[in-house]
Every structure is written in structure tokens, then in C-alpha cells.
Amino acid sequence: MADTPQTPGNPAAGRPLSPHMTIYRWPATMMTSITHRITGVGLSLGILILAWWLIAISNGPDGWNAFHAVMNTPPGLLVLFGIAWALGYHLLSGLRHLAWDLGYGFDKKLSERNSVLIFGLSFLVAAGIFVLVWTGHAGYLQ
Amino acid sequence: MSSAQSPLRRTRNLGASHSGTGHFWRERITAAALVPLSLWFLYAVLGLAGTNVVTALRFLALPWNALLMAAFVLTALYHAALGLQVVIDDYVHTAGSKILLFLLVRISVIAAGSVSLFALLRIAAF
Numbered sequence: 001m002a003d004t005p006q007t008p009g010n011p012a013a014g015r016p017l018s019p020h021m022t023i024y025r026w027p028a029t030m031m032t033s034i035t036h037r038i039t040g041v042g043l044s045l046g047i048l049i050l051a052w053w054l055i056a057i058s059n060g061p062d063g064w065n066a067f068h069a070v071m072n073t074p075p076g077l078l079v080l081f082g083i084a085w086a087l088g089y090h091l092l093s094g095l096r097h098l099a100w101d102l103g104y105g106f107d108k109k110l111s112e113r114n115s116v117l118i119f120g121l122s123f124l125v126a127a128g129i130f131v132l133v134w135t136g137h138a139g140y141l142q
Numbered sequence: 143m144s145s146a147q148s149p150l151r152r153t154r155n156l157g158a159s160h161s162g163t164g165h166f167w168r169e170r171i172t173a174a175a176l177v178p179l180s181l182w183f184l185y186a187v188l189g190l191a192g193t194n195v196v197t198a199l200r201f202l203a204l205p206w207n208a209l210l211m212a213a214f215v216l217t218a219l220y221h222a223a224l225g226l227q228v229v230i231d232d233y234v235h236t237a238g239s240k241i242l243l244f245l246l247v248r249i250s251v252i253a254a255g256s257v258s259l260f261a262l263l264r265i266a267a268f
Binding site (some may be wrong): 037045049058064087095097098129132140141 | 154166168174177180184186187189190191192193194195197198199202210211215218219222225226229247250254258260261262264266268
């Protein structure tokens with residue numbers, strides 16, 4: 001009676017189990033898939049900051065200063081960098097999803113390469129935005 | 143195998159999934175719309191970064207900019223609600239928590255949308 005009960009799904013039962021996600025080597029496409037979802041959730045929260053930004057502007061100088069007092073700090077800038085990267089990533093990866101929906105880009109080698117490309121480009125987009133601001137090339141609407 | 147429901151009726155509305163392909167299709171339509179809207183948004187935010195509140199007010203008070211910003215916020219919120227619903231569907235398996243989270247998402251989306259539109263109206267009237 002000390003034997004483990006022979007229930008389905010019990011590893012001790014000696015039956016083959018459906019392979020778990022953890023035993024796979026993570027291919028680039030798996031990374032891009034979960035990252036697309038994570039950046040999507042992150043951007044959903046980012047819209048709340050956008051709503052705050054709009055309200056802050058509508059409040060005039062006080063609102064504008066209050067917004068900058070929070071966002072122009074190391075944690076605030078980190079959040080903004082995260083949003084910039086997530087937007088770049090979700091946009092690029094989203095374009096690939098639309099291409100997939102049309103039936104393009106399913107080749108194994110190609111989708112592996114595109115995954116690496118999307119990761120690289122998304123960081124370039126985020127870094128590019130921050131470099132433009134820091135080198136004084138932003139703010140052109142003034 | 144016979145059913146009182148005709149295949150067309152099932153495809154149009156209430157199949158096994160309750161809603162057919164409507165959710166999938168709306169997610170794609172909003173995604174496609176968000177491609178140009180996001181590019182405009184990046185142009186706008188980069189152009190306003192490091193300026194001042196007067197510049198931001200003048201820019202967002204212009205009708206086309208106000209409309210594009212409203213379109214971007216509302217489309218992004220709709221797309222977010224559709225996406226978050228899929229995430230909840232995938233990871234939350236108890237009916238109670240699921241309904242609660244759906245409600246939370248919908249209320250947040252309506253709140254964020256109302257706040258943004260109100261702010262844009264206020265800026266336009268500035």
C-alpha cells in the first residue's frame with residue numbers, strides 16, 4: 001500500500017507525460033512570443049501614464065511640473081525607457097504578427113533570424129529616442 | 143449530430159466559443175490602425191520632449207493633433223482590453239476571478255479613456 005497510486009498524470013505511474021515547457025531549450029521565437037505578451041501588458045499600464053500626462057498638460061504649469069518632478073527621476077526615466085522599448089518591441093513584433101496572419105514569414109530559419117532582429121531593433125528604437133532627447137534633437141515642435 | 147442551430151447562425155454569433163472570430167478580427171484591425179497612430183504618437187511625444195507646457199498646450203489644441211491623440215488613446219485602450227482579455231483567458235481558470243478581472247480591465251479602460259478625452263477637451267478650450 002506504500003506504492004504511489006496509479007493515477008493519470010502522476011510521473012510515478014511510469015506513463016509518458018506531455019513535455020513541460022521547462023525542459024525545452026528556449027528558441028528565439030519562444031522568447032519573442034512571451035515578450036510580445038509581456039510588453040503588451042506593460043504598455044496597457046503605460047496608457048495610464050499617458051492619461052496622466054494629458055491631464056497634467058490640461059492642468060497647466062503646475063500639472064506639467066508635477067509630472068516632470070516624478071518622471072524626471074531615475075525610477076521615472078527607467079519607466080519611460082521601459083515604455084519606449086516596449087512600444088518599439090510591440091510595434092515591430094506586431095508587424096510580424098500581421099505578416100504571419102497574411103501567411104508570410106513562417107520559415108524556421110527566417111523566423112529565428114527575425115526574432116533576433118526584432119529584439120535588436122527594439123533596443124535601438126528605445127536608445128535612439130533617449131539619445132535624440134539627450135542630444136537636444138527632440139523638442140522640435142517648439 | 144443534428145442541431146437546431148444552423149451552421150451560419152453558429153458562425154455568425156454563438157458557436158462553441160460564444161463569439162466566433164469577432165475578437166480575433168478586432169484585435170487585428172486595431173493593431174493595423176495602431177501602426178500609423180503609434181508612429182504619429184512617437185513624432186508628437188519626441189517633438190514635445192524637453193519643451194514647455196505652453197508648447198504642449200498649443201500643439202494638442204490644434205484640431206488634427208487633438209483628434210489623432212484621441213484616436214491613438216482610444217484605439218490603444220481598445221486593443222489593450224482585447225489583449226488583456228486573452229491573457230486573463232489563458233492564465234485565470236476560476237470563473238469568479240475571471241469575471242472580476244474582466245470587470246477591472248473594462249472599468250480601467252473606460253476610466254482612462256474618459257480622463258484622456260476630458261483632458262483633450264479641456265486643452266482644446268484652453
